[in-house]
Amino acid sequence: MKTPLLEHLQSWMEAGALRALDLAFARFLAQQIQPVEESLLLAAALVSERQGHGHVCLDLKACLQHPEQLLSLTRAQHPEEIHRQLSEYLDNMTLDTWVQTLQASEAVDSAWQPGAAEQTAPLVLAGSPDQPLLYLRRYWQYEQTIQQALQQRLKRVRSLPPEAKRLIQQLFPETNQAPRPDWQKLACVLAARSDFAIITGGPGTGKTTTVVRLLALLQGLQLTRGEAFLQIKLAAPTGKAAARLNESLLKNLQALNLPGEQSDVWRASLPREVTTLHRLLGSQPGTRQFRHQASNPLAADLVVVDEASMVDVEMMACLLQALRPDARLILLGDKDQLASVEAGSILGDLCRDAEAGHYSQTTRQALYQLTGEEPLDPATGKSLVDDQGSPLHQATAMLRHSFRFSQYPGIGELAQLVNQGSAGSGAFKQVFEKDAQRSEKSLHFLSIRDQKDPDFLKLVTQGYRPYLELVASRPAGAFDDHLSLNAWASEVFKRHQKFQLLTALRQGDWGVEGLNQTLYQALRSTAIGRQLLPEGEPLWYPGRPVLMTRNDYGLQLMNGDIGICLELPAEQPGQPPLLRVAFPDPNKGVRWVLPSRLQDVETVFAMTVHKSQGSEFQHTALVLPPVSSPILTKELLYTGITRSSQTFTLVASETRVLNQLLHKRIDRASGLDLQTPAGANG
Numbered sequence: 001m002k003t004p005l006l007e008h009l010q011s012w013m014e015a016g017a018l019r020a021l022d023l024a025f026a027r028f029l030a031q032q033i034q035p036v037e038e039s040l041l042l043a044a045a046l047v048s049e050r051q052g053h054g055h056v057c058l059d060l061k062a063c064l065q066h067p068e069q070l071l072s073l074t075r076a077q078h079p080e081e082i083h084r085q086l087s088e089y090l091d092n093m094t095l096d097t098w099v100q101t102l103q104a105s106e107a108v109d110s111a112w113q114p115g116a117a118e119q120t121a122p123l124v125l126a127g128s129p130d131q132p133l134l135y136l137r138r139y140w141q142y143e144q145t146i147q148q149a150l151q152q153r154l155k156r157v158r159s160l161p162p163e164a165k166r167l168i169q170q171l172f173p174e175t176n177q178a179p180r181p182d183w184q185k186l187a188c189v190l191a192a193r194s195d196f197a198i199i200t201g202g203p204g205t206g207k208t209t210t211v212v213r214l215l216a217l218l219q220g221l222q223l224t225r226g227e228a229f230l231q232i233k234l235a236a237p238t239g240k241a242a243a244r245l246n247e248s249l250l251k252n253l254q255a256l257n258l259p260g261e262q263s264d265v266w267r268a269s270l271p272r273e274v275t276t277l278h279r280l281l282g283s284q285p286g287t288r289q290f291r292h293q294a295s296n297p298l299a300a301d302l303v304v305v306d307e308a309s310m311v312d313v314e315m316m317a318c319l320l321q322a323l324r325p326d327a328r329l330i331l332l333g334d335k336d337q338l339a340s341v342e343a344g345s346i347l348g349d350l351c352r353d354a355e356a357g358h359y360s361q362t363t364r365q366a367l368y369q370l371t372g373e374e375p376l377d378p379a380t381g382k383s384l385v386d387d388q389g390s391p392l393h394q395a396t397a398m399l400r401h402s403f404r405f406s407q408y409p410g411i412g413e414l415a416q417l418v419n420q421g422s423a424g425s426g427a428f429k430q431v432f433e434k435d436a437q438r439s440e441k442s443l444h445f446l447s448i449r450d451q452k453d454p455d456f457l458k459l460v461t462q463g464y465r466p467y468l469e470l471v472a473s474r475p476a477g478a479f480d481d482h483l484s485l486n487a488w489a490s491e492v493f494k495r496h497q498k499f500q501l502l503t504a505l506r507q508g509d510w511g512v513e514g515l516n517q518t519l520y521q522a523l524r525s526t527a528i529g530r531q532l533l534p535e536g537e538p539l540w541y542p543g544r545p546v547l548m549t550r551n552d553y554g555l556q557l558m559n560g561d562i563g564i565c566l567e568l569p570a571e572q573p574g575q576p577p578l579l580r581v582a583f584p585d586p587n588k589g590v591r592w593v594l595p596s597r598l599q600d601v602e603t604v605f606a607m608t609v610h611k612s613q614g615s616e617f618q619h620t621a622l623v624l625p626p627v628s629s630p631i632l633t634k635e636l637l638y639t640g641i642t643r644s645s646q647t648f649t650l651v652a653s654e655t656r657v658l659n660q661l662l663h664k665r666i667d668r669a670s671g672l673d674l675q676t677p678a679g680a681n682g
């Protein structure tokens with residue numbers, strides 16, 4: 001059957017406003033259901049299209065109010081025409097008539113009726129009559145799994161035994177570095193009381209420090225009670241993030257002061273290894289199913305997930321299904337960072353009220369008894385206790401003081417300003433001006449005409465020069481001189497961490513693809529580039545930095561891992577030198593891989609901000625495109641800024657784009673609700 005709507009959908013797809021998948025879904029329903037209402041087909045195409053943009057569901061009311069936010073209009077041909085056609089369809093409907101049509105259709109199950117979970121229609125209508133949300137069934141199920149599993153855990157509040165107070169005092173020695181109250185201590189108690197907890201905070205606020213002390217507290221309590229230690233697993237969404245947490249974890253463990261006769265046993269009970277979520281759950285080739293699921297749960301009493309902002313709904317649902325019902329879960333992450341690449345913004349959704357606290361009197365008393373501290377906002381001194389809290393609020397802690405940026409305060413100040421949401425370009429400029437007065441300047445702004453601007457190319461070629469120089473000076477020695485070759489590669493990694501160019505986009509002149517080409521040519525015009533980078537840009541050359549774009553379990557390389565192509569000495573005299581890609585390896589120091597074995601890698605002279613999550617560089621330069629795009633949000637800018645440990649350079653040609661970006665937040669539709677007391681108690 002062919003309806004005018006399907007013809008429109010086809011033309012929208014051809015213009016780039018809709019994916020082929022979205023059209024195919026609407027066509028499939030049109031074939032299956034006779035007669036079929038156009039408003040159902042439109043809803044089906046839109047729910048699929050929105051899911052491609054990271055939304056878990058389609059908010060029908062928002063659709064009718066803001067049709068301009070639907071479809072990929074900014075990158076489509078004839079966007080005005082498509083917008084007009086879409087608006088004509090939507091103008092002919094009211095929310096009530098649309099909902100009624102959907103409810104009447106055999107393609108839609110209503111979650112407002114009992115038994116939706118047992119039914120099989122491809123779409124599910126949920127939310128509330130006032131705010132109806134339409135889901136692809138799979139995503140509704142993910143969200144239900146998450147909501148129910150978290151609700152179950154939030155119901156269980158543990159009262160900590162009296163000895164907890166002494167342990168907390170030992171684990172959190174008084175320092176005068178942090179403003180009062182000590183939110184790390186408060187976060188530790190909040191998380192120790194609940195079977196599900198969130199510790200959120202910006203870069204360097206001490207999430208890892210806190211969680212290591214929290215784990216020490218929990219194991220210390222087991223020890224004093226003479227009970228078996230908890231089985232604890234630590235995981236992160238990408239290999240890169242797991243490696244960073246691992247490094248930080250080991251440092252924290254070393255610094256941990258565990259007094260008493262049994263301190264060795266106590267220390268040995270703390271986990272030392274961080275894995276990726278995929279590995280933890282046991283991913284299997286050719287299927288989305290993990291080895292660990294409800295019928296084969298993980299052998300863990302407690303799982304801690306770092307960089308939780310990168311976890312999408314599917315992964316979170318799989319993780320919760322793989323936990324035993326009595327297993328505890330702690331999420332760590334920065335709520336203000338970009339949401340996951342795939343659908344969902346779980347950490348952001350769950351931390352919507354983190355700043356305001358909403359702690360109950362019961363929580364307040366427990367905090368005071370165990371820490372002697374009150375939950376206050378250190379900036380204003382305002383109490384964060386009220387009677388509006390849900391169980392989720394009682395299990396959420398926000399760390400508010402960054403220890404990382406004390407030497408380079410400009411980065412912290414800029415990140416904070418971007419987060420505030422109301423910052424205009426005037427305030428933005430002031431932070432740069434204030435930073436310029438400091439002896440250790442950490443913020444730079446580079447205004448450029450286009451991506452071939454000499455100042456821009458100079459910034460990048462100078463940024464990459466130190467590691468390229470080292471790539472060109474391989475130690476003298478034979479092919480099997482592993483020691484010196486590994487030491488050389490490790491030093492190359494260190495130098496490579498000094499600088500990274502970030503961009504918002506993948507495609508186009510301002511995206512990773514275009515910038516990589518531009519930068520290759522620019523680097524080739526430098527002395528070191530001429531020495532290393534061949535003309536005509538072959539696939540592999542010494543110095544090529546590559547990013548894994550998928551997990552490769554055979555090679556034990558994970559999505560997000562960065563490797564560098566290096567030239568090794570020939571195996572035999574008279575043979576040509578060999579190219580190998582070196583990746584940092586937490587155990588062996590360096591892993592050498594044959595370039596031909598790497599299937600899913602891309603050159604990473606320029607990296608998207610999305611891919612940079614979980615990484616940190618001494619100096620990052622973020623280049624903004626000259627035209628606006630829905631992808632340009634405050635979260636993107638914040639994530640880009642906070643990837644830098646010492647220096648941040650913003651590169652832009654149009655300040656108009658910056659202004660738009662400062663006011664645009666990621667807003668992903670989802671029905672996850674644990675904030676309202678009713679939702680939480682559900």
Ligand SMILES: Nc1ncnc2c1ncn2[C@@H]1O[C@H](COP(=O)(O)OP(=O)(O)OP(=O)(O)O)[C@@H](O)[C@H]1O
Nearest residue numbers: 175177202203204205206207208209210248403404
């Ligand atoms: N209470 C504290 N007193 C003094 N220094 C601290 C404290 N907490 C953390 N730090 C220091 O601050 C730095 C950042 O701490 P940590 O790595 O725990 O933060 P994080 O929030 O996990 O960082 P990331 O942004 O990498 O996730 C470390 O050098 C750590 O030693």
